[in-house]
Amino acid sequence: MSKVLVIGAGGVSSVCVHKMAMNAGIFSEIHLASRTKSKCDSIAASVKERTGVTVSTYEIDAEEVPALTRLIQQIGPKLVVNLALPYQDLPIMDACLAAGVDYLDTANYEPKDEAKFEYKWQWAYQDRFKEKGLMALLGSGFDPGxxxxxxxxxxxxxxxxxxxxxxxxxxxxxxxxxxxxxxxxxxxxxxxxxxxxxxxxxxxxxxxxxxxxxxxxxxxxxxxxxxxxxxxxxxxxxxxxxxxxxxxxxxxxxxxxxxxxxxxxxxxxxxxxxxxxxxxxxxxxxxxxxxxxxxxxxxxxxxxxxxxxxxxxxxxxxxxxxxxxxxxxxxxxxxxxxxxGNQAISYTTGVPAMIGAAMMLTGTWRGEGVFNMEQMDPDPYMDMLNTQGLPxxxxxxxxxxxx
The missing domain is CATH 3.30.360.10 (Dihydrodipicolinate Reductase; domain 2)
Structure with missing residues (x-):
């Protein structure tokens, strides 16, 4: 079973969850959590109407690591897909480590008090993910991705x-x-x-x-x-x-x-x-x-x-x-x-997030530690772009x- 937990309920998340539901052979169960549960419920209702797939929804503050860890353990996903704000990357990575689950995001960490986005904070997690036998894939959007x-x-x-x-x-x-x-x-x-x-x-x-x-x-x-x-x-x-x-x-x-x-x-x-x-x-x-x-x-x-x-x-x-x-x-x-139900800016980020998740869940991309997109074989990802709406x-x- 390829159960997945998506965190965040904006336009990118909406696209990603819709596309996951359209690929039910890969994503057998979809769970969606955000600070505002009503936004998750709205996405879930649209997914149900368009695809017939049921999405389970939850309220969570992604910066509260113990509570997020408990939610991940309760759901038991194979992968957590972080589509929340970049400020929340590190707490979500911490929760994934605590719960023993793989991690994926679309944008690198950015401190709240400084407009500076760098990979150094996330690259520093390399040994911790490797020691636990877990994989973190960074930046599976369009740019980056x-x-x-x-x-x-x-x-x-x-x-x-x-x-x-x-x-x-x-x-x-x-x-x-x-x-x-x-x-x-x-x-x-x-x-x-x-x-x-x-x-x-x-x-x-x-x-x-x-x-x-x-x-x-x-x-x-x-x-x-x-x-x-x-x-x-x-x-x-x-x-x-x-x-x-x-x-x-x-x-x-x-x-x-x-x-x-x-x-x-x-x-x-x-x-x-x-x-x-x-x-x-x-x-x-x-x-x-x-x-x-x-x-x-x-x-x-x-x-x-x-x-x-x-x-x-x-x-x-x-x-x-x-x-x-x-x-x-x-x-x-x-x-x-x-x-x-979303414009192309959300679409061009949400579809690649789904594809990156598919690469990990199917074992097509596999490794222990923290990885950037450049380290992976581009061919299967490029093939899915052609079949999933981004030729x-x-x-x-x-x-x-x-x-």
Missing amino acids: VTSVFAMWLKKHKLKTIRTLDILDCNGGDHGQAFATNFNPEINIREVTAPARHWNQGEWVETPAMTIRQNFDFEAVGPKNMYLMYHEELESLAKFLPELERGRFWMTFGDAYINHLTVLQNVGMTGIEPILYQGKEIVPLQFLAAVLPKPETLGPTTTGKTNIGDIATGMALDGSGEKTYYIYNICDHEEAFHET WQVKELAGPLDF
Whole structure:
């Protein structure tokens, strides 16, 4: 029996649980827990209506390790899939260790009091998971996740080495709102407002947030402005591709988003330090996140497509010299909503979370300790992307990006 416990009840969790229910041959029992049980119940009702599968729901504070440990022991899953906030990664890992259960997430740990996402905190769990004979798989979303698998597939099938790598994340969707984020507002804005960093010649180069911009013509979307950012998969790619000379991450933003964000920054609404308001401490960014539209509510109004992929340059496997390949997925917001009731940003993260869980539950990916996506065989994961709603394509380009 492949019993699974999913923690978190946002849009990504909704997609993941729907897709698990659609693959009942792998996921025999699905359990869903969150701080707000009513959100779990809503997802469970949608899953039941769409697939006929029953999802059991629970209320839990994922930061309360003893209570979470007891819940895991009560359910007895083979795997815990963490789709909660990145702040909760370490307590959930602690609970998995205490309960003796494998672990998977989609985003690396981030301290509440500093917008800094690094793998060091989770990599430090290596020996503890190994000693218990357990596996922890980090970052099985799209970026991080699929983008790393894309790179390793290219290295296995097309390129002997990867000299330069650019990850391009384009959301060409329109949700009809004046300002809204397509995934958790708090995490989204912390990422966007953090300094940009890219890997160059063995070191990190830091630049002010949102200051380096390029235009790129995305298939099925069109020309879009994309901004250099830091994203966590750059850290693991730099580690597992030692030959990498330059690694960059780009994300598209419309002018309206940039203008709104600039104003919010200027008036202090993106701050993460608590302030005193009417005798209570509040974090401005958390308050902002509470008043913005919830990402899981954007599905009915969102149209357009996403295009996310890698452009990699290196020496060809066949010895024919240096070559450049572009490997990418295009996802349609309306099709994603029709299938799971969620827009494509949630879909492109939730489906890879399900696939990573399937890799572990079937024993296709197995190990003892803490693992990143780059350490696994990309082929079975890539095969499931094609059959589970995220088909990919690869084409050769004339050369690397010239900026």
